[in-house]
Amino acid sequence: MKILLYNPDNGVTRNFMPHLWMFLLRALTPPGHEVVLIDGNAQPMNEEGIARYVREEGIELVGIGAMTRMIAKAYRMADAVRATGVKVVMGGPHVTELADEALGRDGGARHADAVALGEADETWPRIVEDAVRGTLKDVYAPVDDFGQERKPSLQPYPEIPWDRIDLGQFNVLPRVLQPLLKRVGGGWGTFRIIPVESGRGCPYGCEFCTVTGFFGDSIRFRSNESVVNELLRLKARAREEGGQIAVFFIDDNFAINVKRTKSLLRDIIAANAQVHWVAQISANLLRDEELVDLIAASGGKWIFIGMESIDPANLADVKKGFNKPGEYAVVLDRLAQRNVFAITSFIFGMDNDTPGVAERTLREIRTWPPGLPIFGLMTPLPATPLYKRLEAAGRLTRPKHWQEFIPFAMAHTPLKMSIEEAHAEVRIGWASSYSPEAIAKAVESMKHKPLGYRINILISRLCFRGIYFPQMGRFAWLKAMVENRRTIFELIREGFAGGLLSARPSITAPVIAERRN
Numbered sequence: 361m362k363i364l365l366y367n368p369d370n371g372v373t374r375n376f377m378p379h380l381w382m383f384l385l386r387a388l389t390p391p392g393h394e395v396v397l398i399d400g401n402a403q404p405m406n407e408e409g410i411a412r413y414v415r416e417e418g419i420e421l422v423g424i425g426a427m428t429r430m431i432a433k434a435y436r437m438a439d440a441v442r443a444t445g446v447k448v449v450m451g452g453p454h455v456t457e458l459a460d461e462a463l464g465r466d467g468g469a470r471h472a473d474a475v476a477l478g479e480a481d482e483t484w485p486r487i488v489e490d491a492v493r494g495t496l497k498d499v500y501a502p503v504d505d506f507g508q509e510r511k512p513s514l515q516p517y518p519e520i521p522w523d524r525i526d527l528g529q530f531n532v533l534p535r536v537l538q539p540l541l542k543r544v545g546g547g548w549g550t551f552r553i554i555p556v557e558s559g560r561g562c563p564y565g566c567e568f569c570t571v572t573g574f575f576g577d578s579i580r581f582r583s584n585e586s587v588v589n590e591l592l593r594l595k596a597r598a599r600e601e602g603g604q605i606a607v608f609f610i611d612d613n614f615a616i617n618v619k620r621t622k623s624l625l626r627d628i629i630a631a632n633a634q635v636h637w638v639a640q641i642s643a644n645l646l647r648d649e650e651l652v653d654l655i656a657a658s659g660g661k662w663i664f665i666g667m668e669s670i671d672p673a674n675l676a677d678v679k680k681g682f683n684k685p686g687e688y689a690v691v692l693d694r695l696a697q698r699n700v701f702a703i704t705s706f707i708f709g710m711d712n713d714t715p716g717v718a719e720r721t722l723r724e725i726r727t728w729p730p731g732l733p734i735f736g737l738m739t740p741l742p743a744t745p746l747y748k749r750l751e752a753a754g755r756l757t758r759p760k761h762w763q764e765f766i767p768f769a770m771a772h773t774p775l776k777m778s779i780e781e782a783h784a785e786v787r788i789g790w791a792s793s794y795s796p797e798a799i800a801k802a803v804e805s806m807k808h809k810p811l812g813y814r815i816n817i818l819i820s821r822l823c824f825r826g827i828y829f830p831q832m833g834r835f836a837w838l839k840a841m842v843e844n845r846r847t848i849f850e851l852i853r854e855g856f857a858g859g860l861l862s863a864r865p866s867i868t869a870p871v872i873a874e875r876r877n
């Protein structure tokens with residue numbers, strides 16, 4: 361059987377990191393089937409395009425996975441595929457929570473022939489076999505023989521053949537520059553960000569997050585050996601193709617078990633499996649100096665920290681009281697001292713937020729080492745405790761906000777400000793952090809560091825601004841470059857004056873920023 365796995369784009373930003381689920385399910389497909397992958401972020405496709413592809417390539421089964429944000433597009437693409445007579449299976453966090461919506465059991469149209477609930481590692485082979493026999497069921501749930509929910513163990517973990525997979529669609533470097541960059545020392549013919557998971561699950565249960573409900577509150581880890589071997593395969597591939605590879609450890613909280621994380625990082629160092637990497641770690645776990653030393657020594661370059669708010673009342677409201685705003689600065693300094701920088705994520709529109717929250721937050725941020733602040737709005741994702749609370753209180757203004765996705769738009773009314781005021785706060789956050797003046801200041805504040813680090817922060821900020829400001833296409837990029845020409849020329853001038861750059865920039869962060877280029 362020829363199977364297509366497809367992940368839609370969100371129509372706003374472009375994320376150049378492949379989605380892990382596609383590679384994982386391909387590795388778990390029973391032998392004898394051909395599986396092709398299309399990530400809409402890298403290979404944009406519309407309804408007509410997917411229908412044509414399915415017909416021309418003789419695809420017999422299509423699997424579609426999507427977050428809530430992309431679900432409307434996912435449904436449209438599924439409808440187009442089903443119209444050709446080919447069956448569609450959907451999976452991922454959104455349809456897990458709202459299977460009836462995908463199956464047309466809630467009064468709307470049907471989009472999927474079958475839905476895989478939760479983690480599909482063990483159900484996927486069954487789905488493929490049923491599809492071959494023509495006995496596809498509506499719902500596949502990960503349960504044991506007694507009907508109890510069963511979370512797949514990550515030991516053993518399938519070997520994703522990164523060394524052999526065609527990753528042509530996932531080269532981050534612009535095509536025109538590739539021949540030139542191939543000749544640059546160190547090998548820059550390709551640059552890829554590869555998702556690797558070392559564990560699943562998070563027990564913290566923050567109110568707005570789907571992870572605790574989806575992956576569970578008990579954490580499962582892969583063996584250190586299996587992670588290290590995956591890194592070694594990735595390194596070998598980069599060497600072979602004269603390119604660069606960085607890894608995004610997509611675990612929700614990479615250091616949730618500090619002892620385990622330290623042992624993994626030690627094993628990575630011992631095996632010489634270091635690559636540049638990014639991971640998400642909550643601020644409370646970064647109190648540990650030894651952990652931060654190991655992060656730096658094992659190749660950690662950027663840590664994504666869900667700060668959410670500088671107001672303890674807000675944090676308590678969303679059950680994230682373990683975040684202590686008083687220690688944010690110490691944690692960030694500790695990372696910066698080791699040349700590890702932070703992507704600090706904030707949510708506005710929380711219940712204790714009032715107008716001015718952006719400026720209050722920015723005042724704090726300006727006292728921290730330069731990093732990459734990002735600002736979002738409180739969003740009630742389906743089936744989260746937040747969604748249930750707001751629904752019960754009659755506060756949802758767009759209860760099915762995903763059916764008409766609007767970037768940076770609230771779907772409920774905050775308690776102490778209006779929706780428009782919350783939107784304005786987010787605009788202030790982005791405009792102040794990514795204006796040419798703010799970017800110049802961030803670069804300038806790293807004057808004492810080697811040039812490579814300043815180039816890194818410049819490129820990262822230019823890419824991250826694209827999360828909020830439209831930056832799709834060459835013209836928008838050119839405009840951003842012109843606006844920031846002073847900072848760019850200054851670094852080029854310094855580069856020429858000093859000869860070779862004294863530290864190669866790590867351009868990991870721009871890519872996890874799901875670019876708009």
Ligand code: B12
Nearest residue numbers: 370377380381423424425427428451452476479480481570
């Ligand atoms: C990595 C990641 C990203 C990356 C991008 C995705 C990428 N290229 O990998 C980045 C950092 C860019 C990102 C951004 C965002 N993310 Co994100 N992200 C994740 C994260 C941490 C890991 C995803 C992953 O690979 N998981 C591991 C794989 C194995 O799990 P999985 O994808 O769920 O797949 C399994 C099953 O779901 C199922 N499955 C999935 N698809 C399919 C399809 C078929 C056909 C079948 C049969 C089965 C199946 O089988 C798989 C194996 O068991 C998840 C949290 C998490 N732990 O999953 C959040 C998560 C997916 N993100 C989330 C959100 C909200 C966002 C943002 C909207 C955040 C924001 N406010 O801006 C943005 C939007 C991005 C966009 N493109 O528009 C939410 C989504 C919730 C929801 N209901 O949609 C999650 C769950 C985190 C959370 N806090 O709740 N994200």
Ligand code: SF4
Nearest residue numbers: 562564565566569612
């Ligand atoms: S710590 Fe992060 S992954 Fe865990 S529940 Fe909170 S927001 Fe979700």
